[in-house]
Amino acid sequence: MSLAVDVTHRFGSFLLEARFVSEGRLTAFFGRSGSGKTSLINIIAGVVRPNRGRIVLDDTPLVDTERGLFVPKYRRRVGYVFQEGRLFPHLTVRQNLQFGRWFTPARERHIGLDQVLDLLDIGHLLDRRPGGLSGGEKQRVAIGRALLTSPRLLLMDEPLASLDDSRKEEILPFIERLRDEAQVPIVYVSHSLPEVARLATTVVVFQDGRIVATGSPTDVLGRADVLAPHVAAEAGVLIEATVSGHDRAFDLTVLQSRAGTFQAPHLDLPIGTPVRVRIRARDVMIATMRPDGLSALNVLSGVVSALDATADGLVEVGLDCSGVRLAARLTRKSIATLQLKPGREVFAVIKSVALDRDALGRAPIPVEPSSADASTSRA
Amino acid sequence: MNDLLNLSPEEWTAVRLSIRVATVAMLASLPVGIAVAYVLARAHFPGKSIVNGIVLLPLIMPPVVTGYLLLLSFGRRGPIGAFLDEHFGIVFSFRWTGAALACAVMAFPLLVRSIRLSIEAVDRRLEDAAGTLGANPFWVFLFVTLPLILPGIIAGMILCFAKAMGEFGATITFVSNIPGETQTLPSAIYTLTQIPGGETGALRLTLVSIVISMGALVVSELMARRVDERISA
Numbered sequence: 001m002s003l004a005v006d007v008t009h010r011f012g013s014f015l016l017e018a019r020f021v022s023e024g025r026l027t028a029f030f031g032r033s034g035s036g037k038t039s040l041i042n043i044i045a046g047v048v049r050p051n052r053g054r055i056v057l058d059d060t061p062l063v064d065t066e067r068g069l070f071v072p073k074y075r076r077r078v079g080y081v082f083q084e085g086r087l088f089p090h091l092t093v094r095q096n097l098q099f100g101r102w103f104t105p106a107r108e109r110h111i112g113l114d115q116v117l118d119l120l121d122i123g124h125l126l127d128r129r130p131g132g133l134s135g136g137e138k139q140r141v142a143i144g145r146a147l148l149t150s151p152r153l154l155l156m157d158e159p160l161a162s163l164d165d166s167r168k169e170e171i172l173p174f175i176e177r178l179r180d181e182a183q184v185p186i187v188y189v190s191h192s193l194p195e196v197a198r199l200a201t202t203v204v205v206f207q208d209g210r211i212v213a214t215g216s217p218t219d220v221l222g223r224a225d226v227l228a229p230h231v232a233a234e235a236g237v238l239i240e241a242t243v244s245g246h247d248r249a250f251d252l253t254v255l256q257s258r259a260g261t262f263q264a265p266h267l268d269l270p271i272g273t274p275v276r277v278r279i280r281a282r283d284v285m286i287a288t289m290r291p292d293g294l295s296a297l298n299v300l301s302g303v304v305s306a307l308d309a310t311a312d313g314l315v316e317v318g319l320d321c322s323g324v325r326l327a328a329r330l331t332r333k334s335i336a337t338l339q340l341k342p343g344r345e346v347f348a349v350i351k352s353v354a355l356d357r358d359a360l361g362r363a364p365i366p367v368e369p370s371s372a373d374a375s376t377s378r379a
Numbered sequence: 380m381n382d383l384l385n386l387s388p389e390e391w392t393a394v395r396l397s398i399r400v401a402t403v404a405m406l407a408s409l410p411v412g413i414a415v416a417y418v419l420a421r422a423h424f425p426g427k428s429i430v431n432g433i434v435l436l437p438l439i440m441p442p443v444v445t446g447y448l449l450l451l452s453f454g455r456r457g458p459i460g461a462f463l464d465e466h467f468g469i470v471f472s473f474r475w476t477g478a479a480l481a482c483a484v485m486a487f488p489l490l491v492r493s494i495r496l497s498i499e500a501v502d503r504r505l506e507d508a509a510g511t512l513g514a515n516p517f518w519v520f521l522f523v524t525l526p527l528i529l530p531g532i533i534a535g536m537i538l539c540f541a542k543a544m545g546e547f548g549a550t551i552t553f554v555s556n557i558p559g560e561t562q563t564l565p566s567a568i569y570t571l572t573q574i575p576g577g578e579t580g581a582l583r584l585t586l587v588s589i590v591i592s593m594g595a596l597v598v599s600e601l602m603a604r605r606v607d608e609r610i611s612a
Binding site: 045046047072073074075076077078079080082084086088089090099100102103104129145146149 | 504505507508509510511512513514515516518522523526527609
């Protein structure tokens with residue numbers, strides 16, 4: 001799929017100017033609240049008509065203000081999962097799910113009810129009404145409802161924002177499955193760095209109504225300059241790795257990356273599964289000698305590549321670990337004591353505990369649209 | 380006591396006529412009422428407050444004035460009345476249909492107000508959601524808006540029915556007080572209070588009025604509760 005957006009729209013005193021092209025399977029709109037993410041997604045869905053601009057989805061123009069073209073929302077076949085679910089209170093779960101399917105031309109229905117019930121595990125809810133569902137169940141039904149229109153593009157506006165952490169953990173795997181199995185491209189709005197790091201194949205960063213960066217998560221999320229100050233504390237790098245073994249005795253999972261091996265808390269994924277590891281800069285310690293008598297299990301050798309002062313008076317140390325970029329956030333005092341400068345060989349020390357579930361996600365399975373057994377590789 | 384329960388044939392006629400007039404007035408004005416309420420709740424156009432004023436007018440004008448205006452326009456020689464009589468053979472003046480028209484006009488503001496309030500309370504984000512699911516505005520209205528405003532529609536219908544059962548001034552001015560044709564309950568009660576020995580009859584019809592009004596109220600409560608349970612459960 002390809003989504004090309006170039007629009008300008010004014011909401012009162014807020015000006016949204018967005019231009020990007022994404023070919024990603026899961027494009028994440030990332031930025032703080034009020035940066036224009038939801039406004040843009042509403043424009044893509046056709047809920048809001050932009051003042052000026054063009055939106056093209058797979059060669060089909062949805063909006064072109066110069067030609068006076070505006071495809072109404074009910075003809076776009078763009079699924080939309082709202083932040084608050086928006087299930088119809090007067091209909092049962094089954095009727096909610098089938099609502100959109102009813103309006104989808106028969107020859108375009110390529111996603112079936114059984115498939116969705118299985119994917120989202122909501123079969124037991126069919127005869128209930130939305131009022132009686134938990135937040136997590138509501139969101140799963142909302143996702144299913146949007147999927148059953150067999151959309152060409154699925155928009156998800158902070159679908160996890162109204163849920164507590166355990167509910168988020170309940171839904172995230174479904175979104176990963178959606179990204180890897182359902183073959184529906186997704187645009188995912190979020191202000192949560194962990195979510196974006198875990199899910200995105202393409203990241204679009206918003207700031208005050210403008211797009212300040214677009215690219216792969218490993219590139220974009222490592223750039224402190226594009227991340228707003230509120231997420232700077234969460235900033236770090238994203239490393240691609242694969243599960244190479246499980247240490248049952250200690251409930252650990254061994255991950256292999258180009259930077260070296262990591263031991264992480266146990267992950268219920270089969271050996272060979274690609275994963276993403278997010279390492280926050282503030283969780284990385286630097287040693288000038290290989291440390292001894294230390295509880296931290298992960299020690300990687302590397303070379304200092306850069307020293308950047310951050311806005312809050314700290315220093316971000318860039319490391320090159322066998323070609324993989326790592327970042328460590330240190331005080332100026334530590335830099336002085338260790339006499340760190342570019343070119344110096346050091347050791348990066350990371351506690352396994354810092355690699356919690358929040359920092360680990362299944363990496364997107366490489367795209368193979370024709371492969372019918374994409375689901376069988378998942379145990 | 381028995382006197383209070385045994386209605387004379389004439390009184391029965393008035394009761395049946397009243398129920399028929401009120402039912403027809405309610406059902407005939409319902410589609411128009413929903414349409415007007417929807418426009419007033421959603422549309423923005425110049426002169427909207429004038430339309431709103433015209434709809435509310437029967438509520439504030441003396442009923443006799445409304446009745447007289449109906450007589451002038453829908454009477455046999457009135458512009459609308461003459462046109463309908465000539466082209467469609469529909470006659471309102473001095474017929475029970477005229478009584479229904481008078482009742483409908485008088486009750487219309489109550490019907491519209493009730494439905495309008497419930498339309499304004501509908502969460503429009505649900506309608507947007509239905510739109511993104513492929514429903515065009517007509518289907519959105521039918522499958523989302525209409526079910527959500529059902530409690531307001533029921534309340535409006537009951538108000539309309541009750542108002543129509545009690546309408547007196549406009550009816551008697553427009554279609555007079557003809558037993559068996561236009562003599563509804565209030566007209567019948569009024570007539571009975573004007574003749575010697577009519578007090579018992581008036582009291583009987585008063586009791587019937589109370590019973591019908593209470594019945595309508597109970598039915599509306601039950602229906603509204605069932606709908607509410609469906610929506611919020």
